Amino acid sequence: MGAESGTARLVLGTMYYGTRVDRERAYALMDRFVEAGGVWLDTANCYSFWADPSGVGGASERVIGEWLRARSGVRGEVRIATKVRQDPRVPHRWPESAEGLSSDAVLAGVAGSVERLGIDSIDLLWAHAEDRSVPLTETVTAFGELVDRGVVSRVGAANHPAWRVEQARVLARSMGAEPWSALQLRHSLVQPRPGAALPDDGHRLLTGDDLDYADSEGLDVWAYTPLLNGGYVRADRPFPPVYDHPGTIRALRTLDDVAAETGATRNQVVLAWLLAQGIGPIIGVSDLAQLDEALDAAHVTLKDEHMSRFAAAR
Template sequence: MHLTDPQIILGTMDFGTRVAPDTAFAILDSFVAGGGVWLDTANCYSFWSDPSGVGGASERVIGDWLRARPGMRETVRIATKVRHNPLVPHAWPESAEGLSASAVHTGVAQSLERLGVDHVDLLWAHAEDRTAPLAETVGAFGELVTKGVALRVGAANHPAWRVERARSLAREQGVEPWSALQLRHSLVQPRPLTPLAESAHRLLTPEDLDFAGSEGLAVWTYSSLMWGSYVRTDKTLPDIYDHPGTTQVLAVLAEVADELAVSPNQVVLAWLMQQGIDPLVGVSRVDQIEQALGARGVRLDEEHLTRFAAVR
């Protein structure tokens, strides 16, 4: 799963809901024109914003874009997720599909139909489902790889020990193991042991990075730009980030961005990529994805990294 250089991943969560299809098309076109490759979506995006009360809008927009751009499927790689889509409109989490074998196979089949493709390049388990035997989930994901429906598989919002347990079960079953992690991570950190308001989110930990490094797993991170809070005065950080460490980090971030004559967002993305992390970027305008892609040319030296390490 690891590529030679970390990538900017285009997060498409709001496509078809908060981001209109024509705007989404323009963002996708700009992303590809700028050398972007990976699109990240999920079958549940975005049920909370969709009047229908179920997901699928993001995948449908990507599918429509692929049909309108012949040959583009060979250029982009598509990652989607199963686990959270409500089976009953407006009834989440009680009707969330889960990770039973039947739920995984049904969810993926529906995703492929919406996307208009015969396979995805990466399939994520969007979150844990402890009501389903882990061995059953692992077997279902492995079967999809064997069939060529998914080329690779990964775990989003899972603790490292569960991923390692799943990888052990995959070895026992002789199927493809999860080889990528997706977790929430950014330059600023919340107060320790403080619950996140977004209960489905799981923060990246040093243990996750150590585990990924030792096993050769890819690491993707989301909410890395903190919903615009690094660059917009009208977007304040959540209360759990209100502590002295954040003030210190933001001061160093402003200094480094000024020294390099780039935006704070670009510094954050460069900081992540220099750790071998692939950050997801969700945008609502073309200029935002253009700026994000520009982070690939930003290089932080050891002195910059040391300054960040000293305040985190």
């Protein structure tokens, strides 16, 4: 899963850039992130259609592209990850008009992303979710073609089960195409009740099997929603009801103990816990104070006994 520094493995989430986060704040966040040694920006062609009056995505990529053009030389300091699959083809008509993962949809989606970002190539392209209506061979071929053409450097799978990723990797190898080499799933210290449905459409939880699979195959792992939308520290943003169970109480008690012992905040300890497992947390912050707190998590060292206590609590 790589030997990058903690700061370099933190990923800046840009979901609401151009919608809930205006251009000025977005620029300030990306500037600070790069100054601190951050590398990866994570976006998607569909961000954020549900918050945009247009009813379609593209705002986040446009803001990133404008920032890249306004900051001479910064393209050499950052890597850009984006996604295809979910952007509505008909405004305000999701999921029924979501673009999907057909060859035509993938190629057209990436062409739009490259234009909005104003870059020659995408460093990491994610399949944002499964599309069982399309043969997996077709999707794998389209992703491989983009790599062959130099439009994309690497490819990965977000919100896919491990067995499906393995199927795609086997197909890619058999065709001589670039295989998916990264996983992106939802993960945090506190977990919902086993079997309970998440309140967010399309989210898929990271499992122990996913981590074992990634470790055995040498895949990178990124985790989104690591801080549960502020639930660890904000009383006005409680965890959803699916997190209401004894394991949450035990995990939070241990979290507070470890935070006191390390002198870190709850959020920082959660991010450090992910980093200690080789997972890249995607930090979706909306102001500089939140970003600085998250960046400082890269300097929090958790001991083996801390990790053992967390494992026992969960």
